[in-house]
Amino acid sequence: MKKYAFEYIMEVRDYECDLQGIVNNANYQHYLEHTRHKFLEAHNVSFADLHNRGIDAVVARVSIDYKNSLKPGDKFASRLNLVKDGIKYTFFQDIYRLPDEKVCIKARIDSVTIINGRLGICQELEDLVEKIAAEIAE
Amino acid sequence: MKKYAFEYIMEVRDYECDLQGIVNNANYQHYLEHTRHKFLEAHNVSFADLHNRGIDAVVARVSIDYKNSLKPGDKFASRLNLVKDGIKYTFFQDIYRLPDEKVCIKARIDSVTIINGRLGICQELEDLVEKIAAEIAE
Amino acid sequence: MKKYAFEYIMEVRDYECDLQGIVNNANYQHYLEHTRHKFLEAHNVSFADLHNRGIDAVVARVSIDYKNSLKPGDKFASRLNLVKDGIKYTFFQDIYRLPDEKVCIKARIDSVTIINGRLGICQELEDLVEKIAAEIAE
Amino acid sequence: MKKYAFEYIMEVRDYECDLQGIVNNANYQHYLEHTRHKFLEAHNVSFADLHNRGIDAVVARVSIDYKNSLKPGDKFASRLNLVKDGIKYTFFQDIYRLPDEKVCIKARIDSVTIINGRLGICQELEDLVEKIAAEIAE
Numbered sequence: 001m002k003k004y005a006f007e008y009i010m011e012v013r014d015y016e017c018d019l020q021g022i023v024n025n026a027n028y029q030h031y032l033e034h035t036r037h038k039f040l041e042a043h044n045v046s047f048a049d050l051h052n053r054g055i056d057a058v059v060a061r062v063s064i065d066y067k068n069s070l071k072p073g074d075k076f077a078s079r080l081n082l083v084k085d086g087i088k089y090t091f092f093q094d095i096y097r098l099p100d101e102k103v104c105i106k107a108r109i110d111s112v113t114i115i116n117g118r119l120g121i122c123q124e125l126e127d128l129v130e131k132i133a134a135e136i137a138e
Numbered sequence: 139m140k141k142y143a144f145e146y147i148m149e150v151r152d153y154e155c156d157l158q159g160i161v162n163n164a165n166y167q168h169y170l171e172h173t174r175h176k177f178l179e180a181h182n183v184s185f186a187d188l189h190n191r192g193i194d195a196v197v198a199r200v201s202i203d204y205k206n207s208l209k210p211g212d213k214f215a216s217r218l219n220l221v222k223d224g225i226k227y228t229f230f231q232d233i234y235r236l237p238d239e240k241v242c243i244k245a246r247i248d249s250v251t252i253i254n255g256r257l258g259i260c261q262e263l264e265d266l267v268e269k270i271a272a273e274i275a276e
Numbered sequence: 277m278k279k280y281a282f283e284y285i286m287e288v289r290d291y292e293c294d295l296q297g298i299v300n301n302a303n304y305q306h307y308l309e310h311t312r313h314k315f316l317e318a319h320n321v322s323f324a325d326l327h328n329r330g331i332d333a334v335v336a337r338v339s340i341d342y343k344n345s346l347k348p349g350d351k352f353a354s355r356l357n358l359v360k361d362g363i364k365y366t367f368f369q370d371i372y373r374l375p376d377e378k379v380c381i382k383a384r385i386d387s388v389t390i391i392n393g394r395l396g397i398c399q400e401l402e403d404l405v406e407k408i409a410a411e412i413a414e
Numbered sequence: 415m416k417k418y419a420f421e422y423i424m425e426v427r428d429y430e431c432d433l434q435g436i437v438n439n440a441n442y443q444h445y446l447e448h449t450r451h452k453f454l455e456a457h458n459v460s461f462a463d464l465h466n467r468g469i470d471a472v473v474a475r476v477s478i479d480y481k482n483s484l485k486p487g488d489k490f491a492s493r494l495n496l497v498k499d500g501i502k503y504t505f506f507q508d509i510y511r512l513p514d515e516k517v518c519i520k521a522r523i524d525s526v527t528i529i530n531g532r533l534g535i536c537q538e539l540e541d542l543v544e545k546i547a548a549e550i551a552e
Contacts, residue, residue, distance in 0.1 A: 013448045014461055015302065017295045019348065020189055021462070024291050025197050026167035033163065034427045041487070047428055048435070048486035051158055059163050063201035072295065072462035073455070151310045152323055153440065155433045157486065159324070162429050172289045179349070185290055186297070186348035210324035210433065211317070296465055301473050302443035309439065327434055335439050339477035 004079040005132045006039040009098070011075045022069035028105050029062065032093050035078040036109070043131070045124050054116045057125070060088065061110040067103045070095075076104060081136065084129045087112055087119060142217040143270045144177040147236070149213045160207035166243050167200065170231050173216040174247070181269070183262050192254045195263070198226065199248040205241045208233075214242060219274065222267045225250055225257060280355040281408045282315040285374070287351045298345035304381050305338065308369050311354040312385070319407070321400050330392045333401070336364065337386040343379045346371075352380060357412065360405045363388055363395060418493040419546045420453040423512070425489045436483035442519050443476065446507050449492040450523070457545070459538050468530045471539070474502065475524040482518050484511060490518060495550065498543045501526055501533060 010031060018024040037047045050057065070076060075098040083090050091109040096102065113122045148169060156162040175185045188195065208214060213236040221228050229247040234240065251260045286307060294300040313323045326333065346352060351374040359366050367385040372378065389398045424445060432438040451461045464471065484490060489512040497504050505523040510516065527536045 013444070014451050015294055015300050015444050015447055017462075018291055019186060019293045019295065019297045020194055020196075021295045025171065025200065026164045026291065029164035029167060030427070030429050033429055037428050046487065048157060048431075056158055058158075058207075059204050061201070061203050062163065063199070065199050066197050069196075073460065151306070152313050153306050153309055153432055153438050155324075156429055157431045157433065157435045159433045164429065168289070168291050171291055175290050184349065186293075211322065295462060296470055296472075301447065301476065302440045305440035305443060324433060332434055334434075334483075335480050337477070337479050338439065339475070341475050342473055345472075 002136050002138065004081050004094075005136055006035070006042065006080045008035045008038045008078045008080075009075065010034075010078055012070050012072055014072050017072055022071055025064075025066065028064060028066075028095065028107075031076075031078055031095060032064075032091075032107055032109060035080055035093060036091060039080055039082075040128070043128050045128060050122070050124075055120075055122050056114045057089070057111050057122070058114055059109055059111050062107065064105050064107040066105055068097065070097060070104055075099075077101075082129060082132050084126075085110075087121075089113075089125060089129065140274050140276065142219050142232075143274055144173070144180065144218045146173045146176045146216045146218075147213065148172075148216055150208050150210055152210050155210055160209055163202075163204065166202060166204075166233065166245075169214075169216055169233060170202075170229075170245055170247060173218055173231060174229060177218055177220075178266070181266050183266060188260070188262075193258075193260050194252045195227070195249050195260070196252055197247055197249050200245065202243050202245040204243055206235065208235060208242055213237075215239075220267060220270050222264075223248075225259075227251075227263060227267065278412050278414065280357050280370075281412055282311070282318065282356045284311045284314045284354045284356075285351065286310075286354055288346050288348055290348050293348055298347055301340075301342065304340060304342075304371065304383075307352075307354055307371060308340075308367075308383055308385060311356055311369060312367060315356055315358075316404070319404050321404060326398070326400075331396075331398050332390045333365070333387050333398070334390055335385055335387050338383065340381050340383040342381055344373065346373060346380055351375075353377075358405060358408050360402075361386075363397075365389075365401060365405065416550050416552065418495050418508075419550055420449070420456065420494045422449045422452045422492045422494075423489065424448075424492055426484050426486055428486050431486055436485055439478075439480065442478060442480075442509065442521075445490075445492055445509060446478075446505075446521055446523060449494055449507060450505060453494055453496075454542070457542050459542060464536070464538075469534075469536050470528045471503070471525050471536070472528055473523055473525050476521065478519050478521040480519055482511065482516050484509075484518055489513075491515075496543060496546050498540075499524075501535075503527075503539060503543065 016027045081092045093107045095104040154165045219230045231245045233242040292303045357368045369383045371380040430441045495506045509518040
C-alpha cells in the first residue's frame with residue numbers, strides 16, 4: 001500500500017520568505033493549494049473549469065503542523081493523499097525538504113463541494129476518490 | 139469577563155480575492171498574523187524588533203475553521219485572545235464580518251519562542267500574557 | 277490647483293516585507309491597486325461590480341520609481357491623480373512615508389477599459405474623470 | 415548574437431489569479447524577481463547570500479508593458495537579458511506564453527547595488543555582466 005497518491009516538486013522563491021528569512025506561514029497554504037490543483041489536473045479535473053461551471057471546491061477546515069522551516073533555495077516535495085469522509089473530501093498533505101527528506105509541515109485539509117451555492121456532490125471528484133483509493137491499495 | 143483581549147478592524151482588498159471572487163484561504167493567515175503583530179504593537183512589543191534581537195516568535199500549529207467567505211469590499215473585525223500553555227503561547231483568533239457580525243473564521247494558533255536558534259522564554263511575552271490574563275478576568 | 281485627487285492612508289504589514297527586511301517591490305503594486313479601487317469606491321464605482329457587469333479596467337503599462345523603502349511599522353500616504361489621454365486613463369500615484377513625508381515611490385499607471393472582451397468606453401469612468409478634473413482645477 | 419541570456423519556464427498557479435480570473439498585475443513582478451534570482455543562481459550568485467553579506471541588489475525603477483494576460487494553467491517562458499549602464503544593472507525581461515509564444519509582458523528593470531547602506535560595486539555582479547556580454551555576442 002502506498003502512502004501518497006500524488007507528489008509535486010517545488011522550490012522556495014525568495015519573495016515567499018519574510019523578514020525572518022524563512023517561508024512565511026501563509027505561503028505554505030499556497031503550496032498546499034497549488035499541489036491539490038496539480039493533483040486534480042493530473043487527473044484531468046481543472047479547478048478553474050469547475051468554478052466556471054458553478055462548482056466550487058471550498059476548504060472547510062485547515063490544520064497545519066509546522067515542523068521545520070523552508071529557506072531560500074530549498075527544494076521540496078509536496079505529497080498528498082485524499083480520502084472521503086461523508087460529504088467531506090479530506091486531503092492529507094505533507095511537505096518534505098529535498099534531498100534530505102526532513103519533514104517541514106504536516107497538514108490536513110477538509111473540503112466540501114458547493115454547486116451553485118449549495119453543498120453538493122461533484123461526480124468528477126467522486127470518481128477521482130474511488131480511483132485514488134484503488135491506486136493506494138495496490 | 140471579556141472574551142477577547144484585542145480587536146483590529148480591517149477590510150478586504152480586491153487583490154486578496156482569487157478567481158472564485160472570495161478571499162483566498164491563505165490570506166486569512168495574513169490577516170491573523172497582522173492582527174497578532176498589531177496586538178503586540180499595542181503592548182509595545184515589536185515582532186520585527188524581536189527578530190532583530192535574535193528572538194523569533196514562530197508558529198508551531200495552525201487550525202482554521204472556514205465558516206463564511208469574505209468578499210470584495212467587506213469590512214471585518216479580527217479578534218484575539220491569548221493564553222499560555224506550557225512553553226506554548228496559544229492565540230484564539232476569530233474573524234467577524236461587519237456590520238452583521240457573521241463569523242467568517244475561527245482559528246487557533248500555537249506559537250513558541252526561538253531565541254538564538256533554541257526554544258526559549260521571552261520575558262516581554264511572559265509579561266504580556268500575565269497582563270492580558272488580568273485584563274480578561276476583569 | 278490641487279496636486280492629488282485622492283489620498284489613502286495605509287501601513288506596512290510585516291508579511292509584506294521580504295528577507296531584506298523591507299517591503300517587497302511587487303507589494304507596492306498591491307498598494308497602488310488598492311488605492312485606485314478605494315478611489316473608485318469613494319466615487320461610488322466598484323471594481324468588482326464593474327467586472328461582474330463585463331467591464332474590466334486593465335493596466336496596460338506600469339512604471340514605478342523606487343525612491344525610499346518602506347519598513348515594518350511604517351505608515352504611509354498613497355496619493356493619486358487621474359487624467360484621460362485618448363482611450364487611456366492615466367493614474368499618477370505617489371507614496372509618501374508618514375509623518376516625515378519622505379517620498380517612497382512615484383508611479384504612473386496607464387489603464388484601458390475592456391468591455392466584453394474589447395476596448396471600450398465606460399461612462400462611469402468618463403464621468404469620474406470629468407469630475408476629478410473640475411475638482412483638481414479648483 | 416543571441417537575444418536573451420537566460421530563460422526560466424514557469425506556470426501560472428491559481429492563487430496568483432484575481433477576481434478577474436487572470437494573473438494579478440503585481441504577481442508578474444514576482445515572476446520577474448524570481449527569474450532574476452534563478453539567473454543569478456545559474457551563475458552561482460545567491461541573492462539571499464549577498465544579503466547576508468551586507469550586499470543588496472535593489473530595484474530603482476520598473477517599467478512593464480502588459481500585452482496579454484496569463485490565465486490559470488498557462489505555462490510561460492520568462493526570458494532575460496542584462497546590460498550595465500553606469501552604476502545601474504538593467505534587466506530586460508519578457509514573458510511569453512507557451513507553446514504559442516504570445517508575448518505577455520515586456521519589462522525593463524533598473525537595479526543598483528547597496529553595500530552596507532551605500533551605493534557600491536559588487537564584483538560578482540560585475541564579472542557576471544562581462545560574462546553575459548561575451549555569451550550574448552557569440
